[in-house]
Amino acid sequence: MFNVINKLTQTFGPSGNEKKVADLIRDLLKNKVDEIKTDVLGNLICIKKGSGKKIMLAAHMDEIGIIVSYIDKNGFLRFSNVGGLDPFVILGKRVIFENGTMGVIWYEENIDEIKNIKLEKMYIDIAAKSKEDAEKLVNVGDMAVFEADTTLQNGRIISKALDNRIGCAVLVQAALNQSETENEIYYVFTAQEEVGLRGAGPAAYGLLPDMALAIDVTATGDTPECKPMPVKLGAGPAIKIKDRSVIAHPEVKDRLIKCAIENNIPHQFEILTQGGTDAGSIHTTAGGIPSGGIAIPTRNIHNSAEIVDMKDVENTVKLIEAFISQ
Amino acid sequence: MKEALENLKKLTALDGVSGEEKPVRDYIISKITDHVDDYYVDNIGNLITYKKGTGNGPKVMLDAHMDEVGLLITLINSDGLLKFRTIGGIEDRVLVGKRVRIGENRVPGIIGFKPLHLQSSKERKGTVDKKQLTIDIGAKDKEQAASKVEIGDLAAFAYDPVEFGDNKLMAKALDDRVGCAVLIELLKHKYECDIYGCFTVQEEIGLKGAKTSTFQVKPDIALVLEGTTCYDVPDTKEYGMSTVCGKGPALTVMDRTVIADRDLLRHITKTAELNGIPYQFKQTITGGTNAGKIQTGGTGAKVAVIALPCRYIHSPVSVMDINDFENMIKLSKKVLETLPASITLYREQGGKEYV
Numbered sequence: 001m002f003n004v005i006n007k008l009t010q011t012f013g014p015s016g017n018e019k020k021v022a023d024l025i026r027d028l029l030k031n032k033v034d035e036i037k038t039d040v041l042g043n044l045i046c047i048k049k050g051s052g053k054k055i056m057l058a059a060h061m062d063e064i065g066i067i068v069s070y071i072d073k074n075g076f077l078r079f080s081n082v083g084g085l086d087p088f089v090i091l092g093k094r095v096i097f098e099n100g101t102m103g104v105i106w107y108e109e110n111i112d113e114i115k116n117i118k119l120e121k122m123y124i125d126i127a128a129k130s131k132e133d134a135e136k137l138v139n140v141g142d143m144a145v146f147e148a149d150t151t152l153q154n155g156r157i158i159s160k161a162l163d164n165r166i167g168c169a170v171l172v173q174a175a176l177n178q179s180e181t182e183n184e185i186y187y188v189f190t191a192q193e194e195v196g197l198r199g200a201g202p203a204a205y206g207l208l209p210d211m212a213l214a215i216d217v218t219a220t221g222d223t224p225e226c227k228p229m230p231v232k233l234g235a236g237p238a239i240k241i242k243d244r245s246v247i248a249h250p251e252v253k254d255r256l257i258k259c260a261i262e263n264n265i266p267h268q269f270e271i272l273t274q275g276g277t278d279a280g281s282i283h284t285t286a287g288g289i290p291s292g293g294i295a296i297p298t299r300n301i302h303n304s305a306e307i308v309d310m311k312d313v314e315n316t317v318k319l320i321e322a323f324i325s326q
Numbered sequence: 327m328k329e330a331l332e333n334l335k336k337l338t339a340l341d342g343v344s345g346e347e348k349p350v351r352d353y354i355i356s357k358i359t360d361h362v363d364d365y366y367v368d369n370i371g372n373l374i375t376y377k378k379g380t381g382n383g384p385k386v387m388l389d390a391h392m393d394e395v396g397l398l399i400t401l402i403n404s405d406g407l408l409k410f411r412t413i414g415g416i417e418d419r420v421l422v423g424k425r426v427r428i429g430e431n432r433v434p435g436i437i438g439f440k441p442l443h444l445q446s447s448k449e450r451k452g453t454v455d456k457k458q459l460t461i462d463i464g465a466k467d468k469e470q471a472a473s474k475v476e477i478g479d480l481a482a483f484a485y486d487p488v489e490f491g492d493n494k495l496m497a498k499a500l501d502d503r504v505g506c507a508v509l510i511e512l513l514k515h516k517y518e519c520d521i522y523g524c525f526t527v528q529e530e531i532g533l534k535g536a537k538t539s540t541f542q543v544k545p546d547i548a549l550v551l552e553g554t555t556c557y558d559v560p561d562t563k564e565y566g567m568s569t570v571c572g573k574g575p576a577l578t579v580m581d582r583t584v585i586a587d588r589d590l591l592r593h594i595t596k597t598a599e600l601n602g603i604p605y606q607f608k609q610t611i612t613g614g615t616n617a618g619k620i621q622t623g624g625t626g627a628k629v630a631v632i633a634l635p636c637r638y639i640h641s642p643v644s645v646m647d648i649n650d651f652e653n654m655i656k657l658s659k660k661v662l663e664t665l666p667a668s669i670t671l672y673r674e675q676g677g678k679e680y681v
Contacts, residue, residue: 016585040546041626067580069609070565078565080611082580120566140607141579141591195585202626281622 001173001313004028005157006150008165008172012098014065014082014143015195018042020098021061021168025189028172033187042191043203046175050184055324056209056289057174057186058200058278059167059216060193063160064302065145066095066105066124068138075128077103080119082143083194084275087117089303096147101126101137103144146304155310156233162306164193166296167215170316179321190278197245200278204285211252211290213323214240214279215316217308218270218295229271233297234309236266237316240293243272245280252292259322265315270295294319327652331495333357334487334507334651338497341427341482343396344413344528347371350392354506354525361513362523372539373525375513383519386665387545387627388512388658389536389616390505390552391529394498395640397426397461397481402472406465408435410481411456414530418456420641426461429479435463483642493648494571500644501553502529504634504651508551511655517662519547529616533583536616540623547590547665548629549658550617553644554578554608556635567609569635572647574604575654578631580611583618587628594630594661603657608633632658 013021022044026036035047044061064083071077087107095103103124111121124144128134138144150159157166168189175187186207191199193216204212218238221229231238239256240248260267270293283291296316299307342350351373358365358375365375373392395414402408408428422439437459442450461481465471487497497503506525513523522543526535540548558570569576577594578586598605617629634654637645 016580017588039626040628041621043626067611069611072565078609080580082585140609192585195580196583198585198622199626201622202624206625 001169002152002157004172005166005169008169009150009159009161012145013061013063014145015062015192017098017143018061018191022189025168025172029175029187032176032178039203039206041199041202043199044189045203045207046187048175048185048187050182052182052184053211054184054207054209055186056188056204056207056212056282057171057320058188058190058203058212058214058282059171060164060190060199060278061168062192062194063145063163063165064194065143067143068140070140071131071134073131075126075130075134077124077126077134077138079124084302085119086302087119087122091117093304094147095124095144097138097142097144099137102147148304157308157310158305160304160306162298162308163217163301166217166298166308166313170215170296170313170320173317174320177317177321179325181325183324185324193278197276197278197281201281201285204282204289208286209289212279212282213252213320214277214282214291214293215320216277216293216295217298217301218272219301220297220299223299231268231270231297233299233307234311235268235297237312237319238268238270238295238297240270240277240279240295243270243276243280244274245276246283246291248279248292249283249290252290255326256292256294256319256323259326260319263318263322265319265322267319327655330507330511330655331648331651333510334503335497337503337506338487338499341432342392342394342499343480343482344393344531346480347392347527350506351525354392354510357510358513358523368538368542370535370538371527372535374539374542375523377513377521377523379518379520380516381518383665384546385522385544386519386662387522387524387540387543387548387620388509389524389526389539389548389550389620390509391502391526391535391616392506393527393530394482394501395530396483399428399475399477399479399481401477402468402475403460404468406467406471407460407462408471408475410461413480415640417640418454421456421459422454424642425484426481427484428461428463428475428481433463433474434484435461435481438462485643494645495648496643496645498643500634500636500646501639504553504636504646505551508655508658512658512662515659519662519665521662526616533614533616533619536619537623540620544624545620545627548617548620548627549661550615550620550629550631551658552615552631552633553636553639554633555610555613555639556637565609568612569606569608571635571637571645572650573606574650575657576606576608576633576635578608578615578617578633581608581613581615582611583614584621584629584631586617586630590628590630593665594632594657597660597664598657601656601660603653603660605657
């Protein structure tokens with residue numbers, strides 16, 4: 001499974017530019033499901049036909065990144081954020097564009113105090129010698145993502161874009177395992193989650209499932225002096241109770257808990273005070289769709305080196321399989 | 327083109343604060359009836375027009391919002407002065423000393439403030455809070471004021487359009503009468519695709535009209551025609567300018583509400599380049615448009631925004647370049663004429679594909 005995770009995290013795909021990730025997943029699931037289609041927004045929809053309940057499983061393909069807003073005469077790029085970016089986190093980081101152009105993020109050094117740093121005071125150096133030079137490599141409007149590799153160490157993965165390629169990997173694995181079920185399963189890889197849960201709603205509107213689960217990452221409260229949160233790395237998938245975008249539907253939540261207990265899958269509960277998931281836009285789609293979520297505990301979310309535990313990843317796959325077979 | 331500019335001027339002379347767009351809508355209806363196959367006004371007040379295409383193509387929605395920012399009368403004081411709140415984003419500082427027209431009868435008023443002579447030195451340096459401001463309609467008392475205006479009346483800025491300088495136009499409500507004027511012009515021509523021209527309401531208070539128009543039209547592709555921020559005036563570093571007046575219509579790659587569809591955006595830039603029409607990218611990601619609602623309505627649509635740079639937007643008077651306006655019409659028209667060929671679409675029903 002690490003191989004698939006590695007491929008997924010290293011594929012370029014900031015919000016609105018998910019095509020490469022979609023192509024990779026399409027390739028992985030070719031002939032493993034009954035139907036694969038892409039909708040107008042770029043959501044990849046993989047369908048396993050069935051006569052029972054229609055269950056939608058959503059994992060977003062897009063990752064956070066930056067967008068070039070201006071190229072100055074010396075070839076430096078000004079930029080804005082695509083999704084949530086902390087200026088401190090990106091300082092000194094490498095970013096990479098779709099065509100492979102590498103850049104380094106730095107800042108205007110004459111600011112009074114480093115705590116006053118803002119994205120407007122930062123720029124990207126792509127080693128260009130002039131504006132003309134830079135324009136051969138990038139254009140205004142081009143997006144870039146973190147450049148960082150994916151490492152498996154001590155049963156845990158350190159990588160960029162685990163938010164939410166790890167969710168994609170889990171869904172891909174669940175689809176490949178082809179567990180016995182009469183239910184109709186929609187494995188949906190969504191677009192533009194990081195900029196406001198934009199892809200999942202239209203996908204759900206087209207499918208009108210009986211229930212939906214969002215598979216995404218969640219923060220942990222197990223690092224030195226961090227904000228209090230009960231979720232721990234390695235303690236199992238976190239069943240969503242609520243986040244800022246959704247309160248999990250009680251039937252969906254209870255079904256998840258029941259599946260976890262019956263199958264001896266370690267689990268914990270997610271109450272996220274910041275951030276939302278695709279379930280937020282799915283549950284208010286059309287006449288309303290009962291929705292919940294499973295979150296994979298992840299450290300350093302929205303950083304170039306996020307960390308997940310493989311045991312949590314494997315248990316998330318198990319929990320999904322139990323959920324859809326019921 | 328001359329007619330389009332005439333339409334724009336007439337449109338900016340009308341009042342249509344969010345929620346009361348009727349004068350603008352009536353004018354538009356009078357201009358489009360001969361050019362569309364069908365039209366109707368929906369419950370929220372959107373004007374939805376339909377123009378059958380000459381061939382098979384995706385269903386295309388064109389959106390321009392009719393409403394403008396303005397004021398809402400909330401209270402009539404005992405001295406006959408009117409308290410108000412703002413409708414849409416208006417900075418308190420631009421209100422002082424401005425002329426307004428209130429309600430259907432366009433009752434003239436002025437937003438008054440304590441004169442300089444009577445202000446303390448502290449007051450002179452400080453900023454203005456709209457709570458300190460009132461509208462003076464020249465009434466002697468509450469009773470007289472109440473005979474002319476009612477609580478809940480909407481007030482629009484009262485500045486008529488003036489052509490000036492190097493092919494520039496100053497007018498109120500360029501956001502988004504510009505889009506309305508462009509859309510009227512576009513509806514005069516025939517296209518291969520079916521066109522739904524939507525003149526929407528209540529954009530300025532949260533993209534409300536587009537939500538219902540999208541639900542009715544269910545477009546495959548949408549072009550949003552807008553007026554956008556422009557800040558090419560002194561004290562701005564070049565990288566902080568969102569757009570530059572006179573450098574052509576502006577295309578949005580990303581803003582607060584939308585990331586434009588890549589294929590559609592590429593189609594627009596390619597069309598501009600092929601036809602020698604200048605264009606620019608909006609260089610900031612602030613602000614939002616109806617595109618945000620249209621993109622995620624129903625099963626989703628491919629969207630892009632073509633916008634006219636307007637200096638001093640959301641103030642009583644904004645400024646635009648007439649060449650930009652003409653180029654916006656040219657570009658949008660060419661984009662529509664050549665639309666079906668380069669866009670691939672998948673639809674939910676059986677993944678039917680348009681090429």
